[in-house]
Amino acid sequence: MKKISTKISLFILIGIIISACNAEKRVPDGKQLLLSNQILVNGKKVNDEDVHNQLYQKPNSTLLGYRLRLNLYNLANLNPDSTYQAKFTNNPGKYERKAKWLSAKQVDRLGKSFWYHGIHDFLKKTGEPPVIIDTAKTTKSLSRLKYYYFNNGYFDVKTSYTQDTISEKRGKIKYAITTNKAYFLDSIKATISSPDLDSLYDDTKENALIKTGNQYKTADFTDEKNRLTTYFRNHGAYYFQPTSIIFDIDTIGKKNKANVNVNIGDYSYQYKDSTKTEKFKLYKISSVDIYTDYLPNTSKQNITDSITYENFNLYSREKLKYKPHAITDAIFITKGTVFADYKTVLTSRYLTNLKIFNPPSIQYEVDKKDTLNNSLIAKIYLTPRKKYSFQASFDLTHSNIQDIGISFSPSLSIRNIFNGAETLEISTRANIGSSKDLANPNNQFFNVSEYGVDFKLNFPRIFMPFSTEKIIPKSMIPSTLIGLGYATQKNIGLDKENFTGTFSYNWNPKRYNTARFDLFNIQFVRNLNSPNYFNVYGSSYDALNEIAQIYNTNSSYFDDNNNLIIESGTRGFTNDVLAGNIGSLTPSDNDYQEVKSIEERRVRLTENDFILATNFSFSKTTKTDLADNDFYLFKTKIESAGSILSLISNATNQKRNENGNFQFFNLEYSEYIKTEFDYIKHWDLRHEKVLAVRSFFGIAIPFGNSDNIPFSRSYFSGGSNDNRAWQPYSLGPGRSGATNDFNEANMKIALSAEFRFKILGDLKGALFADAGNIWNVFDNVTDEKSTFNGFSSLKDIALGSGFGLRYDLNFFVVRFDFGFKTYNPADESGKKWFRDYNFGNSVLNFGINYPF
Template structure:
């Protein structure tokens, strides 16, 4: 009988033989290139500096050796065993050319070229006394290139000399004024890359001051390395051969706008009759069909006649034209004016999108209550309803949501409804609001209706209307202020089954009570998650909801003192609510990351309310929350409802919420990704509820946190992500305080434990 150590030795031997087998396919005299190695030897710099330089230099070496995993070049092996295909199709051709990888030979390596690349790179980082030598080592038909680098001490900047602010040259004087935020600083290491960035910075500043024809190549940064020991002086100059027009400041003269520019027939677009020309303020608009009202361009373009040219205003104007959402293509040109010296004529060419469109959508949906389903939408849009880029949207929808796994399986949800909205590309307000961002601010009005039927239980009619503003400071920050947000919910078709349960449970009754909510809402969103190369990215959304405040003050509502006020026969809700959702994404490698989320929310009912209305309360648990517990089944606090196995499980809600999640995500292969996660949190009530003992928030809230963990698979199909998570609880807040940690009870072999604790979630998209 062979013991385990011998198995391990045989396995290692097989791997070694497998790794060596690639060389037998090489022709006589050929050697497999296994990579380049850089050795930095210099006692004048620290070990940390040497390590950084070594990593940077090895990344510059070419060619790259064959890819390997644990020392095994699997792709090369597949290439070799596939052999030469006889035709350009079939399995052998696919394995060799699509899966496999041809050998990288040592004869393909130009060591002298690599040595020059290494030498130049190090010198460009300020190591002016660098010496680079190259060699190679070979064994068993494998060869490696060796590069030895002796750097010397890195040079630092002693002084940066800019042109003087004199009256002899306007350009020199302007450059002198922009030196305050220079990237070249005394005491910093010399770097050619930073010098290039500084030239770009100066050019950008000059462009904003009217120097339209200037470019970074007209700047010269001289390096004087004779001024001291390992120090340099940098002298910033304008090259003598700089053309005269690059030294001049230009102003905007005439502004021409072509809002119906055709890429397919430029001549017909530019040719126009006198009747086609429309003068509006500083703009000459060529729009024969009068597709757009001229005011839209006055609101969008930053340039006006007589303005000094500015690259910032140039880009802002283009960005705003694009963000209108009305044009398919936007192009801009500046030409020397023939009628005005040192002036530019600006031309804007826009190709509009189809004004009206009809779109039919079929969607897959998933929500935090662990319901999954589909929805059909029909959307009609008019992108310029009143000829000033106003967007009118009318949509109707219908959908079905089912719970695949969970106690509410069979209580399906049917939804039908419609929505109409109009969005203006400006602020509509009695108060003038200044706007100088690259993104068009928007004013939106919306009305909607939804009929929701929960099978076997009840139906709800929901009416909503809102009016407010959306604006962005930049690509990362977004604001939404709804000046008024009205929501009215009325029940219909309540079944005897549900009414019987509601008669014994005030929480269930609140679901079918009439609800009226009105007041302003505000949300702030920051995200830089689109920057895929950053190691750390963040997402934050904060929202604030203020309902019924003015109505409560006017009517003197105080439900605790028996004075409940009504509007149109319905008791309105009065509360303050805010919620914070913070997420952090740590990039561990190209194929893995650590995602963390923290959510905190609080709602304070007062005046006409003792608790938040049901549709504005917090919920926790489910596929997008704490996945080890069934949807909306946790809390509030240590409360646990007593529900028979086959009865409807009511949603547990609260006025306060805390939730935390950490998830390790990694790509496994192809479209398959994996995840390991830990979730924690709970909800609580602001006031005592005799029907929910233990539900009120107290100083012991940490001892009432639910904790769960699990693993999952995600299938990234590009157009959607299909997610499967399997989770189980580590801490149950509804148990006696000394028994809440249930780690010791975990028993995957027990059928009873699996039935009571394993929760399988199916969802679309990532949980956060």
Template sequence: MKRNSQIYIFSLALLALGSCSLTKFVPDGSYLLNEVNIVSEQSEVKPAPFKSYVRQNPNSKWFSLIKVPLYTYNLSGRDSSKWINRMWRRLGDGPVLYDEGLDIRSQQEIKKALNNQGYMSASVKSSKKISKKKLNLTYTIVPGKPYIVKSLKYDIRDKGIEAILKKDSAETKLSKGMLFDINVLDAERQRIANNLINQGYYKFNKDYITFTADTVRNTYQVNLTMHLLLYKASASDELRNHNQYRINKVNFITDYDVLQSSALSSIEINDSIHYKGYPIYYKDKLYLRPKVLTENTYIHSGRLFSERAVQNTYSSLGRLSAIKYSNIRFFETQIADSSKLDCYVLLTKSKHKSVAFELEGTNSAGDLGAAASISFNHRNLFKGSESFMFKVRGAYEAISGLQGAYGNNDNYTEYGAESSINFPSFLFPFLSENFTRSIRATTEFGMQYSYQLRPEFSRTIASASWSYKWAQRRQKVQHRIDLLDISYIYLPWISPKFRADYLDKANSIFQYNYDNHLIVRSGYSYYYNSIGGTMQNNTTASNSYSVRINLESAGNLLYGISKLVNQQKTENGDYSILNIAYAQYVKGDFDFAKNVEIDKRNSLAFHAAFGVAYPYGNTAVLPLEKRYFSGGANSVRGWSVRTLGPGSYKGADNNINYLTQSGDLKLDLSMEYRSKLFWKVQGAAFIDAGNIWTIRDYENQPGGAFKINKFYKEIAFAYGLGLRLDFDYFVLRFDGGMKAVNPAYSSGKERYPIFSPDFSRDFAFHFAVGYPF
């Protein structure tokens, strides 16, 4: 009965959409632009790159299937004075009417693009197919035979530049036999200009480079000549060689106000110092150590001007939290027969001290709670742009499913504090200054303390860390080294019932995790983002991808020392420090995400992640903090958080599944179709797959071990729909997932709920901030 009612409602929705004619608001004599296609008569010329030259596109489709915005607009009546009609029109999109003028312009733009690629005899045909008031438009590309560069010559009158270009000839984009592609010629002009302005030619630009092309009669061949023109400051000046500039002086002005006049004479300066030949001017008090300024500057007196050095200086100064803005200016000066540049580095001071208060809501597997924190930040603690942070935090959560099982305490509370200090340099002994300047790393020291009280136990976690972070290649590549990370887990109290039910049982996988233990680890993280930028979410950009790799190990050094000194093992068979057992394991994670743009409103995103952790030596069981969990908003979304796996394990019937449903291996696979709907709202349809497994067989997790001959049968599948509210700075996400294949069952409708879905059994709702991958 329920299924029949769902089919009935779905049919009514389709009927409602179908009853709204797409051409309701198309005037007589006009046509709705229904489709626009581009085809090519030659396979070597692909039509896809020419879509951007079409000047008129039809109404958008949700998920590339249905023109829902147009249907929504057509729900309105013709009386625009009624509020309901105005509302439908605001929510939807009006019909796109065929425009002959834009059609002709599109043909011209596509033909121009073909000409630029060397197809000088190309033509573009437009054909129309009309059905009632709908028009389908097709552009047919006829490229013709392309023009080929037969010979390549250079006309460079500046002998100094000619010598530089000869050394750089291996990098040229030009060659005999290439297509006569205007885009390649322009790219070569820009490449040469970039090379020269990095070798002292401060005033050079690509407009000094031109090309002449002579076609050979009755052939499709071109004799190409590149000209590099001499310098001319004005129309009345004589032609001369381009000046190669060197840096004269580098000056720092540390109290520049961007809201005041940009003239140097208007900047208020009260005092100055000289440090290693660098004049440093300031207003009242110098807030940065001179060494910090010089170490983050790549422009040096006596060297040739280089735009690369300027950009490196901007990037390096941008890392300093004590500085809000930086601006670099150059002024030409003539010393004897040499052309030189005086450099002024203008710096605007940031607000060094701040206090912030945060209030947040929490949702852990359906248990609601709240948390609050207050933090203090100092962005220039020792006058070296060191960032210091101190935060205190408190949290409360109402735990469901345990009422009466552990007395009157059914809540979770947490109190904690953390502190960190970040140095904008690579602090490590015996490293050369050239190395630390080239890597531009930051060094961070941190400490954290947290006290947690649950109905089952209380826990104290204390940690300290020492790490390095740096980026390369315009923020595309980021590295992190956790040189030392120490965590101490102490459980001062455990409920007798919890101990009897879970910890005192033979072969319990959790006994180790609820003993006091120590984790001393080191790790390395690699992150690559094809579009660059530390804050950019690659999954929102066109045709981008990212790769994350994490490696870490713990306990190896301590284990080696214990062996070396012949330390006696405890009664549990492990080594300890001050009667505290330490963990020993290795762990590796790999994560890949890719976004493929279908059109401006639709994209397809893929995600694959794999992780494995192996306990050994001093540890038989991986610490709970390092184990994997499956299900939830960023995993297989047909399951609630931490309710899937390991393997075919069904979970316990005691509402404490977070204890048993964890593993040593994890697999996550996802495919998501994303579509912009209206305003800030986006839609998604997804398919997820994955699970977790244990490396060893554990009595408390039957069916959870990874077996090469059956793991593929234990991969869970889910499907669903989602909505995203994209406010640029953050994304609110709502996902509804349904189980498709449930590995907890071996056969029947329970294993394949996709064929007999039960909403109460198979549905999981997720609310999260940010994209799933």
């Protein structure tokens, strides 16, 4: 019965779609639906998107060749109110009958319901009305095409169009463009009335964007105008504006060539009721005045305190609350220097970055004390933010550990805490969640929890006993962060405590570059519930239990069902095997090695970790804003842990423990070096289509005091932001088939590509492919399937592919991805390709925002 109803529903759905497939349904008689535009330039078809963007009318959008939005629009009733009322006009008794059991008011409201009205509003909003060929718009399109080619140097361009009829209500437009020969720039000279600007122009004309021999392009002249304006204003020309530059283009007597004259006249300004002109002058800064507690929207500032510090004048309505250097360090406009726009921008950025002021107002006025009138007073108005601010957030979360989580995070910020523009942030967090992967004998829904507190103290400078200005100048907006944190969590069943400490330096080498150097990054992980290990890592327990049932020598290790008791039975049996108390098991046996491997992993994942690391990270991006879909992002990081402690231990002749390792406060510390490279590239294909790729490589190599990497610093594969055809921690290492729970390793390769496109409105779609895996290398894992053994191991790279749906809610994107195992390196059947490529073995991933 279920199958029959499904088929009936499918046929109904197909019938609805077919009934709406009459694309000309809403095309008036005598009009035609625009099916396509064709642009022929000098007889050749052109598909360049910039050229097609000149057209006022474009055909209805399609999805895989189907006009989905047009047909949705055709499904809508454009006048649902009239249709609803007509039901009762044609049958008056029907309204009276309904009003008896619903009431007249409810009958009227029914006409506004989703079924009668809302569904049609949705179809109209989501759909797209038919694009009807409009002669007036076609003529406008032709004019825009003409100007497009004219602006690219084709001054003798000829244009025409024809309208071809495909059927009675369908047509297409053909645009014919004859460009003739392009014009090129010949001589370039400049006429500049101001001697000061004339000298500046001579200094920068070698960098001009308009040069002899270049094809004429209007955009080049606009860019050159902006370039000159920027250069002049960064070298003292305070009153200069782009409108002061006029390009005179002369083609008289020239064959496809144009002479250019850069004409810059005098400065023109309004004085009372008349217009005056004078030569442009270059200005210097005669004074920098800083108002530290400015009140906007009032002229009465009532200054009561002031101080002059290193040629800066600081004013305050009350007693000055800031150490002078805390503010002046952020000021790039200095007395005696030439006015420069870029210094204004840098000053504004730095002051905003202090986070103790609102974005500043920086104004200039001519210094009336200067008889030559070529000096400016820079006035910087600062409005302090509140010293104390409280914030709180409440979130629903999803991660690789928990299926659903509820978190509450209040925080308190204290600004200018030591009067040096420092900021102290105290934040706490509480999280409860549910995880189906967690050992949960009591079947509690909320079986995951985390509570923590963090202290972050930020200094807006490099906090060192010596000056770092020559290494990291203040134009890079440096800062120092000191952080302390504590968290206790119950997530994967071992109930951890996590202590962290950070002392780091941050700066911006360039506008979109960031750098961070952690002088110290300390982490201490303490496992509170180590005996619960085999309840969490069930695969390890199953493997150990299977071996124990073969070599059953001590009945006290087993329960009534002949299974090992956790923790006494698992510990006792393992100790007997490794101590050689089971005569039938010797180190040369595979079962002995299996037990040894299980125990080594248990020790590694349950031991307390102490990590003292130093790391450097760098990122560079060309992304300018959230709407930028054509950019790249490069991130790299290198981390060294334990080396300082080993140097101290060796220098002080510390004794090693029974494992041959040094200890710090009776705890073996981790020693390794780790590096990562992450590259993301997006291409904007226009029309809301984006191609995005990502490549990642990371490796952590243990040495000295360690033969493995701590769990918190290792890599895993799978999940909504990784290889989406596998669940988190369920891919790898290598071709081992993820035989353990929470599989991880110390080397990772990941490659992803995703094509994103618009479906309807804010609903987006994506086709993706994810490749990668994790491996063990240079550590104590000996399993050949799990280790990386050179280029031959690259055949273990897994491939997943699939499709996704995303809904843009403006402030974040809700994402659903269906991943299919395209190539599974762990499949021993010999058929690794497309063996599990079906919905039954697919993985549904839920995520917030895009994966990369």
